[in-house]
Amino acid sequence: MNREKVKSPVLRMVGITKRFPGVVANDSINLELYPGEVLALLGENGAGKSTLMNVLAGLYDPDEGEIFIRGKRVEIRNPQDSMHHGIGMIHQEFALVGNMTVAENMILGLRDIPFVPSMSEVKEQIKKLSKRYNLKVNSDTLIQNMSVGEQQRVEILKLVYRGASILILDEPTAVLTPEEARDLNRIIMTMLDEGKSAIFITHKMDEVIQFSHRVQILRKGKSEAVCNTKDVTQRDLAKLMVGREVLFRMEKKAFHPGSVRVKLEHVNGEDETGRQFLRDISFEIRAGEILGIAGVAGNGQQKLAGVLTGLFSVSSGRIEIDGKDMTNKQPIQMIRTGISYIPADRGRMGIVGDMSVAHNLAMKKYREEPLSKKGILHPKRILSFAKQMISFFNISTPEPSTYVKFLSGGNIQKTILAREIDACRGILVAVYPSRGLDVGATEAIRKQILEQREKGSAIILVSEELDELMAVADTIAVMSEGEIMGVVDAQTTDIEELGMMMAGVRRRSS
């Protein structure tokens, strides 16, 4: 946009270099931000987007480079410095205290609050700001009683309360419904009108097109290009981001479903506090079918996957695998039926970080021959098995004996995928398998899932990316508050229909 060009930049980063052991995360990157604009920072995972922004937020100390704010050179050594210069960042993990109110969260961590802060003044201020930006935030609500979208608005409020004029948002839409994402966009736009500006980190091309004025693309720690958003297409962006042409449409064979493998009948689930997380869930999945589960994160999808893998028990209803009653069985019994599971929370559920890549790859098959015999492990066979998997699934690791936690996110996911796909005997439960992965890795993972479908597996794919579901799944069930709002054909549905159901509107049965 030309009107920005005539103004001087509010923020300038020059020659920022940040090295981590073995990798240059940022290689002399320059970045400019003008008042009143949204700059999208686009790149694959590990391209250095978050690193660059963490430098700005005072969390990392750059090895080289200078930062200028409104033309003046500044030193940012810690988050307080950053805040002092009007920079505010919203991380993917919110920095809110759950059992405190909005107002209390507002003043937490502020440097110069009086010993007994006047909460009425804080609340007054919140009311004013909330009204000005249409944030709809009540200062007395406890954070833990708010939805993710509301919590995000509290984070935004926190930034403006502290007087931030440069907002950094790290993948802000990952946790939102399409509707909430549009709301967020409106809020940001109001702020821009006051001369504030925003940088938002993303790896989704459509968001760049929708939300930003300019886009800067990072690849492998280097700045690849800076362009005006209106001059580029999604395809251009993808090419710049990955460095090659990307297939958007997956090759997908015709749908030839076989016999019913998985059947749920009126399944209800309650947690220890009596809160219902699944309500009357019924569906069937046949061999060679991918059932996509859509919904905003936290609406029971992960619990559903947990029920299918024996991690959560149900309070009523029936789960059948191949016609056999498998309701409330232990995880090991579900594994023995041939279920493979790709969990949402990789680090917590999928891998043991402090163990080797080889051991992690063997964690499904170590119980039986050839990897063990009568309980005694066979280290040589484990190693050669691991080497096979590493080369077949293209896992990049220094050694099979390297601890998994030292791998990148994409390679950790490939390790899980390799183990689960290899051990899969007909049923695959995949939860957010491509979350946070770059285009290349996402493509590889979708291909593997489709391959399983062709082999006749029954697959449940939980995803928050509607494009992914429409491209990969055969049928799509939409969940809201633990309930299935409707089941539609992936070929014929559209974003609007899915979006309505995600927001909790039941589909009229046709």
Added chain:
Amino acid sequence: MRIGLAKRETRSQKISALVPIISFLVSLILGGIVLAFSKANPLNTYIYMFRGAFGSWMAFSETLVKAIPLMLTGLGVSLAFRIRFWNIGAEGQYVWGAIGTAWIMLYWQFLPVQMLLPLGLLVGMAAGAIWAGIPAVMKAVWKVDETLTTLMLNYVAILFAEYLYYGPWRDPKGYGFPGSEPFPREAWLPRFLGRAHWGLFIAIVIAIILFFFLARTKWGLEIQMIGKNPNAARSLGVNIKWGIILVLLLSGALSGLAGGIEVAAIAHRLQKGIISGYGYTAIIIAWMSQLNPIAALFVAILMAGLLVGGDQLQMMIGLPAAMGLVIQGLLLFPLLAGTIFTEYKIRIKKT
């Protein structure tokens, strides 16, 4: 210039091995400061301690006598720590081992006498296992914090043992001394050097078996998984509840065996002196050996050396025997602090 910490790319094996050694040296320096304050020459004191513990066969055999129960309790505690179960109840499990063995030795004498020792040790192990099993079940089923339960159960065990040797089990011919009748001489665990006994070989064999069990069996792999990421272990089909209970039964059995061996080889009766604090020193041994069973053997000898050497101080230069304990206590701090260097390295940056 600024000094900071940078995360290592891989865990350094060399540093992992160096940390306990450097920690020991640091604790000697810290102990030296304490000694200097009590107007003793640190270097001379350490030389006295070393001579007292390792200076002669006689001294070394006394060190071994203390090292044997430390080895077994150290192995037991390490095993529980591997699944992040903070079993600080080795002391109680040890005492129950002693009670169990003594019970067989004293009240099952209608059996052939050569059966008393093996059966006694087995019952001692079972008693120790049950004592560790109680907090394990409470943790596995109701998520009760194990640090509290294991610690509290120590007092129950110790007081019950006291009740026995002051009360119903007291030797009527013992001149009022708090202790049971002696065990039949044929059922004693044989000695081979001074008071050092066959318990040493039992401990070594168990350590080797444990080493193999942990490194090379599927159960060892599952123990690692439970310890390092219980959530992932569970979703991969490992039964966490049974894992906790079985590992703790084994852990308690090892401490129980330590107690059983102690009464069968050294005291030859259940008596007051049996309660010794070995179960607490075992915690330091577990940390310092980094939960490695073979390393635990050597660390136990070192810790026993500190105890025996400390006793010598009292006799030779009139310093309190607790000096050995002070150094043991000082060990834990640099050890815990030192583990940061296995994950991080120091980075000096010029500005």
